[in-house]
Amino acid sequence: MSEQHPEPQPGPDTPGKPDEPGNPAPDGASPEDVDRSRLFPRVTSFRFRRGTLTPGQQRNWDTLWPQLGQDLEIGRDRIPQPQLDIAGLFGREAPTVLEVGSGTGVSTAAMATDEPGVNTIAVEVYKPGLAQLLGLIDRGGLTNVRLIRGDAMVVLTELIAPGTLDGVRVFFPDPWPKSRHHKRRFLQSGTIELIADRLRPGGILHIATDHADYAVWIAEILATQDRDRPHVIPLTTDSPLSLTRPTTKFEGRAEREGRRVNEFVYTRPLEDG
């Protein structure tokens, strides 16, 4: 898979420095960015921006990405990809969690450290974030994380077989607060159904957001799922997976600014229907 896309950046309207995932990009996309956006066949939960690696990140990328990462092409003419051989990817059979939008990988690395028996697939479009996660993996000696650079919708749709994931984590998805951007939110009814379908029965969907309006939106789509289709229900028993997230810089800022973090822990029922 080739390195053919400009760096996608997360949505606007989220606070923070412009060089971090989840933060606003400067105004004025280049003509190339605009053209690329037009090429993409659907509305995405991220937008295209260039991202530059620091020399240290570039070193991580050059040495570790070939072993631990894979690029998924983005664009209208991309060729659909075959499903992942997860056991082959990790060299073992183990419970597997997919994290959507791993950002700089702080939660990913911390949870992977706490759960050495769990395989983690981190999906992110933001290259500097993935490079930072490579650094955390290297420093922590982690062997249970693999990275995919691409759209998590495409990963879930094409690369993941139904009923295979033990968990899906979506921590602080871009809120896209303006009404006209709500269609860009990653979590929609269709996404929840897709995630439910990719979870094995008993698998866990763990969502966290500090955006009050997005939390209401998520609660609403979780409450109005079609029970005749793959769906998730609130988890009422102990979780087979860790639910303990570290406090990331992003979350720390939310707390300081008085934004409450809402968590949703759901499970695919053992018997659908």
Ligand SMILES: C[S@@+](CC[C@H](N)C(=O)[O-])C[C@H]1O[C@@H](n2cnc3c(N)ncnc32)[C@H](O)[C@@H]1O
């Ligand atoms: C607000 S940040 C949160 C990052 C991280 N989860 C955390 O808690 O710090 C959301 C991240 O999701 C990524 N993202 C948004 N849509 C995505 C998609 N469809 N596929 C992969 N990553 C996506 C963005 O690039 C961004 O890094």
